[in-house]
Amino acid sequence: MHVSVIPAAAVSALALALSACLPAHAQATQAELYIDVATHAMPGMPGMGAIGRLAGAMGGETASYGQARHPGMPGKYLDVALHNRRQPGTPADQAVPGGLGVGPSIRLLAPATSGSTPDATPAMGNATQQDGSFRLRYYWGCGDQVRSGQPAEFTVTVRNGRPVTSGRTMQPRTIPAHGPKAAPPYVLWPNTSTRTAVGPKASLVGAHQLAGDALPESMRFVLDRGHDFLPELRIRSEGGAGQGTLLRWDGVEGARAYFAHASASDGDTIVMWSSSEDGYAGLELVDYLPDTLVTQWTGKRTLMKPDTRECRIPDAVFANAGGNGPMLQMIAYGSERSIAEPRPDGAAREWKPAWNVRVRTKSTAMLIPGLGAIGADAARDAAKPAARDKAGNEVKEEVKDAAKRLLRGLIRR
Numbered sequence: 001m002h003v004s005v006i007p008a009a010a011v012s013a014l015a016l017a018l019s020a021c022l023p024a025h026a027q028a029t030q031a032e033l034y035i036d037v038a039t040h041a042m043p044g045m046p047g048m049g050a051i052g053r054l055a056g057a058m059g060g061e062t063a064s065y066g067q068a069r070h071p072g073m074p075g076k077y078l079d080v081a082l083h084n085r086r087q088p089g090t091p092a093d094q095a096v097p098g099g100l101g102v103g104p105s106i107r108l109l110a111p112a113t114s115g116s117t118p119d120a121t122p123a124m125g126n127a128t129q130q131d132g133s134f135r136l137r138y139y140w141g142c143g144d145q146v147r148s149g150q151p152a153e154f155t156v157t158v159r160n161g162r163p164v165t166s167g168r169t170m171q172p173r174t175i176p177a178h179g180p181k182a183a184p185p186y187v188l189w190p191n192t193s194t195r196t197a198v199g200p201k202a203s204l205v206g207a208h209q210l211a212g213d214a215l216p217e218s219m220r221f222v223l224d225r226g227h228d229f230l231p232e233l234r235i236r237s238e239g240g241a242g243q244g245t246l247l248r249w250d251g252v253e254g255a256r257a258y259f260a261h262a263s264a265s266d267g268d269t270i271v272m273w274s275s276s277e278d279g280y281a282g283l284e285l286v287d288y289l290p291d292t293l294v295t296q297w298t299g300k301r302t303l304m305k306p307d308t309r310e311c312r313i314p315d316a317v318f319a320n321a322g323g324n325g326p327m328l329q330m331i332a333y334g335s336e337r338s339i340a341e342p343r344p345d346g347a348a349r350e351w352k353p354a355w356n357v358r359v360r361t362k363s364t365a366m367l368i369p370g371l372g373a374i375g376a377d378a379a380r381d382a383a384k385p386a387a388r389d390k391a392g393n394e395v396k397e398e399v400k401d402a403a404k405r406l407l408r409g410l411i412r413r
Contacts, residue, residue, distance in 0.1 A: 040071035088185030097206025264321035334361030
């Protein structure tokens with residue numbers, strides 16, 4: 001008996017053709033759009049937005065996908081990822097409101113392939129080849145006094161190039177993966193063709209529409225203020241090294257909870273503290289969280305409630321830290337919202353939406369010891385009279401030269 005073998009490519013083509021013939025209600029969601037919205041601030045640094053632009057110009061940096069997850073300089077950040085199940089990796093265009101300030105539309109492209117990703121592991125391995133001891137000390141909770149049972153300590157002692165550990169290490173909180181990656185099958189914005197990043201006054205409010213091969217024609221939606229960039233997280237600290245640190249902040253409209261994390265060095269010891277009341281929590285929480293976790297952890301007091309406006313770091317936590325105090329990172333969690341294709345009139349019971357949009361928002365802030373002094377220096381420099389040539393004409397400083405001068409002050413401190 002002769003058995004014919006059908007080529008895999010033909011099977012794939014046949015499956016695609018059959019799926020196109022099926023009624024809409026029998027198919028899975030054809031397209032999913034993910035929009036990550038972030039606002040980042042560095043309070044106490046006058047003119048930091050200008051410094052950020054100068055720094056970007058100096059390094060030739062442009063907006064890139066993933067910056068909304070972990071912003072660097074202050075400003076607004078936007079990441080967009082599309083999964084088109086019918087034609088994965090196919091470019092698409094998203095019409096956006098004029099208030100976003102990036103033109104009438106953005107182009108979503110497949111991520112560029114590059115060489116191997118730098119890995120920090122070898123550098124860490126080289127560091128542990130030197131004999132010595134390194135200690136991690138963990139604290140948690142707001143208040144005047146350190147709680148009973150704290151700190152938790154973990155020590156790594158390197159002898160003859162071999163590490164020996166002791167003490168109690170704190171495990172990161174478990175956060176389920178719930179976002180796209182900068183890899184196939186997604187198409188992304190920003191990308192290598194992006195020329196304009198979102199500015200400080202950018203807004204997503206208004207009508208959006210997706211267009212591209214094999215995308216549902218009905219993929220249009222409207223974002224309101226609840227989906228827009230959150231306001232800046234304006235946080236202030238009082239005290240410093242050798243004193244307790246009182247954190248105060250203005251409420252962020254739309255925030256569902258808050259979390260703060262601080263760290264500083266004490267000789268060969270790294271001291272870490274978090275605002276969590278139910279045990280130490282690390283920097284893994286300074287990121288988008290699923291709504292279910294925000295609700296759960298607010299109830300367990302891992303996160304601070306939305307009406308909280310201050311938190312004191314106990315005096316003893318950073319009593320021996322050098323410099324002007326700890327480096328602090330804080331986050332205000334916004335909402336995670338889904339928008340699906342509207343159900344048409346008379347749709348069958350088995351009908352399912354052909355597309356879905358998921359939008360998540362957050363606002364973060366970072367306080368760096370001594371940054372205010374640098375900002376004051378930058379403000380004084382900006383107020384100086386402009387340099388003039390022999391003819392009396394104003395000499396404009398090159399953007400890159402200005403960036404180098406300002407960032408040199410940051411590095412030295």
